[in-house]
Amino acid sequence: MINAASKEVKEKYDKLVNEMTPKSPHLKNIIMAFIFGGLVCVLGQAIYDTSSTLFPNLSSTELGSVQSIVLIFITALLTGLGIFDKIGNIAGAGTMIPITGFANAVSSTAIEFKKEGIIFGLSSKMYFVAGPVIVNGITASVIVGIIYYLIDLIF
Amino acid sequence: MIETLILYLKVFAVGGAICIIGQILIDFTKLTSGKILVIFLMAGIVLESFGLFQPLKDFAMAGVTVPITGFGSVLAKGAIEAVKDKGLLGALLGGTTAAAGGIAAATAFAYLFAMLFNSKTK
Numbered sequence: 001m002i003n004a005a006s007k008e009v010k011e012k013y014d015k016l017v018n019e020m021t022p023k024s025p026h027l028k029n030i031i032m033a034f035i036f037g038g039l040v041c042v043l044g045q046a047i048y049d050t051s052s053t054l055f056p057n058l059s060s061t062e063l064g065s066v067q068s069i070v071l072i073f074i075t076a077l078l079t080g081l082g083i084f085d086k087i088g089n090i091a092g093a094g095t096m097i098p099i100t101g102f103a104n105a106v107s108s109t110a111i112e113f114k115k116e117g118i119i120f121g122l123s124s125k126m127y128f129v130a131g132p133v134i135v136n137g138i139t140a141s142v143i144v145g146i147i148y149y150l151i152d153l154i155f
Numbered sequence: 156m157i158e159t160l161i162l163y164l165k166v167f168a169v170g171g172a173i174c175i176i177g178q179i180l181i182d183f184t185k186l187t188s189g190k191i192l193v194i195f196l197m198a199g200i201v202l203e204s205f206g207l208f209q210p211l212k213d214f215a216m217a218g219v220t221v222p223i224t225g226f227g228s229v230l231a232k233g234a235i236e237a238v239k240d241k242g243l244l245g246a247l248l249g250g251t252t253a254a255a256g257g258i259a260a261a262t263a264f265a266y267l268f269a270m271l272f273n274s275k276t277k
Contacts, residue, residue, distance in 0.1 A: 002172035006157060013188075014187055017181075017187065017188055026182050026183075029178050029181075029182055030175050030178050030179070030182075032173050032174070032178075033171070033174040033175050033177065033178035035171065035206070036174070037169070037171045037174025037175070037177075037222075038166070038167035038168065038170050038171030038172065038174070038218075040170065040221060041164050041166050041167060041169070041170025041171070041216070041217045041218045041221040042170070043161055044166075044170075044217035044220065044221035045163060045166045045216055045217035045218075045221075047164070048216070048217055049159075050195065053173045061229075061253070064220055064225075064229065065255075065256030065257065066256075067221070068215065068225075068226070068257040068260065069256050069257065069260040070238065071221065072257065072260040072261050073264050074266055076261075076264035076265050076267075076268045077264075077268060079211070079268065079273060080269070080272035081272065082270035082272075085200070086172050092177075092178050092181060093174045093175070093177030093178035093180075093181055093191075094171075094174045094178070096174075096177060096181075096188060096191070096192075097173060097174045097176075097177035097191075097192075097195060097222050097223060098170070098174070098221045098222050098223070099221055099222075099223060099225070099226060099257065100273060101188070101192060101223065102192060102223055102226070102257075103228050103260075103261050103264070103265070104266065105188070105189075105192075105232075106261045106262070107264070107265040107269065108266040109265075110265040110266060110268075110269035111190075111268070111269045111272060111273065111274050112274055113273075114269050114270075114273070114274070118270075120156075120181050121274055122266065122269050122270075125274050126262070126265055126266070126269070129188075129189055130189075130192070130261070131212060132189050132190075132192070132193050132216060133189075133193060133196055133223065133226070134258065136193050136196065136197065137196050137200070137226065137227060137230045137254070138198045138230065138250055138254075140197065140227075140230070140231070141200065141230035141231055141233065141234040141249065141250025141251070141254075142246050142247055142250060143233065144200065144203075144204050144235060144246075144250075145234030145235065145243075145245060145246025145247070145249055145250065146243070146246045147204075147237045148234070148235050148238045148239075149238045149242065149243050149245075149246055152238070152239075
């Protein structure tokens, strides 16, 4: 039952992505990806620069976190309001490749599965689409850490 | 002032160019969006591990840190720096600690806004 519903949403998601992509003219898609992707990054830079003025005691790493957190907040809000999907349809990779794409994948899946309940729907399935980013990212970071540790031991 | 303008142009151009690569993968391959995100993430982890991400970051700042490659670099950098500081324990603490802000924000904001809003696509 749960698996069937998950599969259904995954199929729907893939279908949506497919619908959006192959039929539309490639050049227009590429131009839109460039413009929107560039704009999202400029927004990120503006958040970074504003935070570094407002909170001068934050390190550059912490400012980087603020930059991601604010972009994720904006994405989650726009996804909830149903605005992000409309922008994403035009922007394609322009909003998918930035951190906004990751945030949207989590938010839209959480909203989609809310109907199956807060615990077994929303909570357990919100990472259905974006989970691979966390799983592969954290695992790879542990492997990189261990390799660096071994290199330090040997040399 | 002119320096800021040049920085923002670099951010726009590099960030846009990275998204063009993503759009080409969407349009000309059968890769799903989940796989494309993981490919970009892994690219960030590999670049950071070989010390190649920092020069890109010095050049284009948010142009490379906002794309999901930046998230990969944060994870790898966190692990590498924590290992220098704490030894083997750092391999397990570093990555997730460095990425905590993004993971917590994505989880908590998605949760809260999902409680507030209902699906619009029906």
